[in-house]
Amino acid sequence: MLGEPLRIGIVCPYAWDVPGGVQFHIRDLTKALTQAGHHVGVLAPADSNKGLPDYVTSTGKPIAVSWNGSVARLGLRRGTVDIIKDWLRTGDYDVMHVHEPMAPGVSWVAMYAAQGPIVATWHSSIERSRVLAMTEEMGQTIMEKLRGRIAVSELARRTLVDHLGGDAILIPNGVDCASFTKAEPFDGWPGPGKSLFFLGRSDEPRKGLPVLLGALPEIIDRHPDLRVLLAGPGDEKAVRKGLPKDLAGRLTFQGLVSEEDKVRSFHSATAYVAPNTGGESFGIVLLEAMASRTPVIASDLEAFTRVLDDGRAGALFRNEDPADLARVANELLDDPVRRKELAERGEKRAWLYDWSRVTGEIVDVYRSVAIPGEKVTEDFSGMWMGRILRRGGTKSRRRG
Amino acid sequence: MHWYWIVAIAIGAVIVLLAAWRLTFRAGRLDRLHRRMDAAWVSLDQALNQRVEIAERVAQAELPDPASASAIKDSLELERTVADSDFDTRCIAESRVTRELADAFADEGCVADVNDRLGSTGLMDELNSVTRRVEMTRRFYNDAVRATVAVREQRMVRWFHLAGHTPWPHYFDMADSPPAGFGIR
Numbered sequence: 001m002l003g004e005p006l007r008i009g010i011v012c013p014y015a016w017d018v019p020g021g022v023q024f025h026i027r028d029l030t031k032a033l034t035q036a037g038h039h040v041g042v043l044a045p046a047d048s049n050k051g052l053p054d055y056v057t058s059t060g061k062p063i064a065v066s067w068n069g070s071v072a073r074l075g076l077r078r079g080t081v082d083i084i085k086d087w088l089r090t091g092d093y094d095v096m097h098v099h100e101p102m103a104p105g106v107s108w109v110a111m112y113a114a115q116g117p118i119v120a121t122w123h124s125s126i127e128r129s130r131v132l133a134m135t136e137e138m139g140q141t142i143m144e145k146l147r148g149r150i151a152v153s154e155l156a157r158r159t160l161v162d163h164l165g166g167d168a169i170l171i172p173n174g175v176d177c178a179s180f181t182k183a184e185p186f187d188g189w190p191g192p193g194k195s196l197f198f199l200g201r202s203d204e205p206r207k208g209l210p211v212l213l214g215a216l217p218e219i220i221d222r223h224p225d226l227r228v229l230l231a232g233p234g235d236e237k238a239v240r241k242g243l244p245k246d247l248a249g250r251l252t253f254q255g256l257v258s259e260e261d262k263v264r265s266f267h268s269a270t271a272y273v274a275p276n277t278g279g280e281s282f283g284i285v286l287l288e289a290m291a292s293r294t295p296v297i298a299s300d301l302e303a304f305t306r307v308l309d310d311g312r313a314g315a316l317f318r319n320e321d322p323a324d325l326a327r328v329a330n331e332l333l334d335d336p337v338r339r340k341e342l343a344e345r346g347e348k349r350a351w352l353y354d355w356s357r358v359t360g361e362i363v364d365v366y367r368s369v370a371i372p373g374e375k376v377t378e379d380f381s382g383m384w385m386g387r388i389l390r391r392g393g394t395k396s397r398r399r400g
Numbered sequence: 401m402h403w404y405w406i407v408a409i410a411i412g413a414v415i416v417l418l419a420a421w422r423l424t425f426r427a428g429r430l431d432r433l434h435r436r437m438d439a440a441w442v443s444l445d446q447a448l449n450q451r452v453e454i455a456e457r458v459a460q461a462e463l464p465d466p467a468s469a470s471a472i473k474d475s476l477e478l479e480r481t482v483a484d485s486d487f488d489t490r491c492i493a494e495s496r497v498t499r500e501l502a503d504a505f506a507d508e509g510c511v512a513d514v515n516d517r518l519g520s521t522g523l524m525d526e527l528n529s530v531t532r533r534v535e536m537t538r539r540f541y542n543d544a545v546r547a548t549v550a551v552r553e554q555r556m557v558r559w560f561h562l563a564g565h566t567p568w569p570h571y572f573d574m575a576d577s578p579p580a581g582f583g584i585r
Contacts, residue, residue: 141429166543368536
């Protein structure tokens with residue numbers, strides 16, 4: 001959409017200096033929005049101000065809270081309201097974009113303390129019992145301020161519809177395609193004997209490593225020098241145990257890899273294999289492989305089938321069927337023309353999910369709720385709770 | 401005065417204060433919901449008007465199929481005549497605009513055709529964006545109506561007339577899917 005550049009205030013409930021999906025999402029979105037000419041300020045808790053990008057304002061050191069099955073570190077403390085109000089005043093934002101609004105912490109307080117054009121993005125699914133507070137009047141009042149709601153996946157959308165009713169706009173995560181285009185393969189890879197790449201926890205059956213291992217003997221029959229590159233956490237010994245020696249010798253484990261080594265791994269493989277058996281709501285890794293021009297072989301989960309354009313942008317095999325995986329993999333490894341074709345179509349398709357495009361849709365949401373002349377301002381009816389959180393605020397700000 | 405009278409009056413005062421606090425809280429919540437609904441309506445109305453304006457330019461831009469161009473023009477004519485009349489009539493007229501646009505740009509070929517003729521993707525990009533924005537703003541508006549209605553139906557709100565004389569909210573029911581020719585999303 002053409003129009004004036006916007007001033008956007010983004011709120012992240014999780015500690016900025018701890019890696020996580022929501023943080024990466026906000027970082028990439030901010031990058032793309034800035035490139036498109038918009039002004040972005042991010043509010044997030046952080047352990048220290050050292051190394052924070054210019055656009056991040058810290059709400060101070062986060063406090064550990066048990067949340068949604070893991071320990072979340074949230075930046076809620078005395079003085080938070082003051083910091084948020086300062087941030088709103090100096091930011092002069094046209095839109096405030098809150099992430100994971102149901103996670104207790106900075107997101108809540110920001111929604112509480114602000115009024116005007118506010119939108120929120122739901123990232124994960126949350127069990128109903130954990131958001132009981134949302135059914136209370138206070139919680140509902142906060143959620144009712146949202147003028148627009150976005151979900152990154154069908155699962156996340158269902159969470160918010162179940163809890164709050166109404167609907168949301170589905171806008172999936174973006175892929176930073178450009179960062180996958182170029183990389184140096186590892187020395188000697190993929191090699192004349194060709195190679196496959198698997199990414200995911202080896203001890204999590206839903207990631208499907210057992211399916212791949214089950215298919216390998218048949219693939220090796222046809223491609224005797226094939227090697228397999230693996231990345232992801234999990235116990236290497238446990239995987240090797242119980243495998244025939246000839247098979248185990250072809251596996252190269254990398255453990256948890258850096259972003260850079262992940263890209264190099266894609267470029268080191270003849271094909272990327274995603275044998276996941278379920279639980280995938282989107283398939284972002286497939287798109288990363290496609291952006292690397294690495295042909296994809298994936299199980300025919302609904303999400304994967306959609307990403308691979310019904311098999312036009314990647315090869316599909318029957319879910320949980322090692323024999324079918326072996327058949328599909330052998331065909332692809334035999335056929336350089338088809339590999340080139342899939343790489344090309346895959347790359348083209350991955351760009352449809354590039355951040356630049358996804359960002360355009362998010363900006364459409366901003367423009368749908370922003371009204372020219374209206375800014376995000378302090379909500380004075382929030383003074384009552386604000387006063388409690390404000391006590392001793394200035395001191396804690398100096399500490400932070 | 402007996403001591404129990406003092407206690408009774410004190411308890412009574414606390415109850416009245418609590419009730420008043422609850423009422424003002426609820427009234428504030430309702431007021432906020434009404435303002436959100438008004439803002440959502442401004443956005444929807446604006447998106448619909450922009451769609452008319454852009455569709456007008458599309459219809460004049462020599463579409464490959466002259467019949468769809470005149471169908472779009474007809475629907476815009478109707479939209480303009482009823483824009484200021486009641487809600488339901490306008491819903492019907494806007495739905496017709498949606499349908500004619502969907503017919504004219506049913507597949508990617510039609511969009512590409514117009515881009516070729518015009519030598520730029522500018523107009524089609526604008527149409528793509530505005531049709532998506534109509535869909536979003538309508539969803540956001542109806543969400544705001546739903547939330548407002550839920551509160552207005554509460555007994556406390558009805559008994560104490562917390563909504564004052566604000567008219568009862570109406571859903572905006574129209575076909576709003578963007579034309580299929582604009583691709584996967």
